[in-house]
Amino acid sequence: MSEAMPRALSARYTGIAMILHWIVAILLIVNVALGLSADYIPDGYVRPVIDLHKSIGITVLGLVILRILWRLSHKPPAMPKTYAPWERFAAHAAHGALYLVILALPVSGWMHDSAWKGAATHPILLYGVIPWPRIGWIENVEPHHKEVLHSVFFAAHAYAAYALYALLALHIIGALKHQFWDREPELQRMLPGG
């Protein structure tokens, strides 16, 4: 960042970081809703809804890898000096855990789906267009063990979702606390504007 850059601007994430943050946030919420809805919608809608869920999940996997690469190559803005050391630690820990969980969700979903007995007759076509592979070593496990893996990976997928709910709650409560209680321009760090 150049020395001549105004101070207010230097306290913001980069435009790319903001775009990736909000797109991933929206896609995560949509995908949780689609994943949870599978048990409640009429049978005829289940397959297209789950297919869309898989497409969005794989998209999130790609975007979060991009986010991590962007984050490693672009230093985030420093936190305001008014934040207590425990708050800095909690924020960093929550951000690290969020990255892990957002990676674990699509990977565990993909593993669960690769162990599905119907995989061979129902290939993944992202958004109905782009062919996407199953994970070969999981697909090739013999049927009985594959059924066990199917359940184990589903449990991992569901627990990763529970971890996401808890971390998202902490993340949002933390951001709102800084914004409205500490009266720091917290949300502006991740929002475009003057």
Ligand code: HEM
């Ligand atoms: C952003 C990433 C993802 C999120 C947030 C997410 C979230 C969820 C949630 C909340 C559920 C419901 C769990 C429950 O019933 O307790 C679910 C189910 C499921 N997910 Fe994902 N998921 C993601 C990615 C994926 C991917 C990439 C795949 C496969 C390629 C996948 C395949 C599935 C399948 C097959 C189910 C079971 C649906 C059913 O039949 O009930 N998910 N997911």
